[in-house]
Amino acid sequence: MVRFEKQNLSQRMTDELGKAIVAGKYSAEAGLPTEAMLCEEYGISRTAVREAVKMLSAKGLISSRPRQGIRLEPAEKWNMYDTSVLRWLLESSPSLRVLKEFLQMRLAIEPQAAALAAQHGDAVAVDAIGDAAQRMLDAAADPAVDLMTADLDFHTSILRASGNRFFFQLRDFVSTALNVSIQHTTPAKGNVLSIAQDHYKIYEAIRSGQAERAKNLMTHLIDEAMVFIEKEIEKTSN
Missing domain, CATH: 1.10.10.10 (Winged helix-like DNA-binding domain superfamily/Winged helix DNA-binding domain)
Incomplete structure (x- = not known):
């Protein structure tokens, strides 16, 4: 009992x-x-x-x-946008397949959110993205800096800076799934500095108003994670 x-x-x-x-x-x-x-x-x-x-x-x-x-x-x-339901799914055995679906959703939303942030993001919102990106760079040099929190803040700050209220409403959902996704994909890439630099490039594109570049860089970032997750799914299927 x-x-x-x-x-x-x-x-x-x-x-x-x-x-x-x-x-x-x-x-x-x-x-x-x-x-x-x-x-x-x-x-x-x-x-x-x-x-x-x-x-x-x-x-x-x-x-x-x-x-x-x-x-x-x-x-x-099931309400997939409920953070508890998502967490239970990610803790269950088919978590990689759930992560793949999550990445597919990110591809539909985050590149556009980055483009909108470049076009319409106010200074305070864009500075928050920059702060998170800088903390990621700091984490690459100092293990005492929390890389995970900085990474989560980076992505949720972009949702806020997009100015799209529907996107920003997804912040808890995105944070919940990213918390698991990052634990899979960051060790796979291995180079924390390279990961931080990729994020910082997105921030620079947003800060300079380069909407298409920000969109493309975010797409590439998520695509890399998708490739890794698909490889892991293939391994577990064999």
Whole structure:
């Protein structure tokens, strides 16, 4: 039996149950255990179980109807933009395939965001990109500097500088997936200085208003990551 601390029981159960659903522990045919069984398995009250069920329903993973019990929803209905759902997927076994889909989405958004930042980004927003890019360069020379945080800040700063509110609304989603993606792709490239320089070139293009160059450089950056992920998928398939 899994037992949680009293604090945030529903959130903790939501996390554990969400991971289990995404990992395929429960089948659509069998569905989830009953409320009483979940109470017993997780050692929590029916109230906490019902709150967790509501949270998972809002994320599209399950549905609960009178006299039908708790039913699993197909993956097509999951809210992929929910950062918890994305994190559970990235922690499950097919994480590389999820990363590939994430990179495909980045290719559709980030190059255009970089171009918009070059065209319309205000000085404060562009300076934030430059600050993150400089921290990446600093990290190449000093391991004490947090490269990961600087890299995440770089990409989310571009979304902000684009001036497109829809793009900026994706910042948490992008940060969640990038946090995993970078852990795969950065060691593969190996040269931290080269990675930092590639990012700094994008910043320079944005700062100088070169929209097409910023777009192309960002496309190249993501394409490199895509090539690596596809190679890793191929290895695991053989």
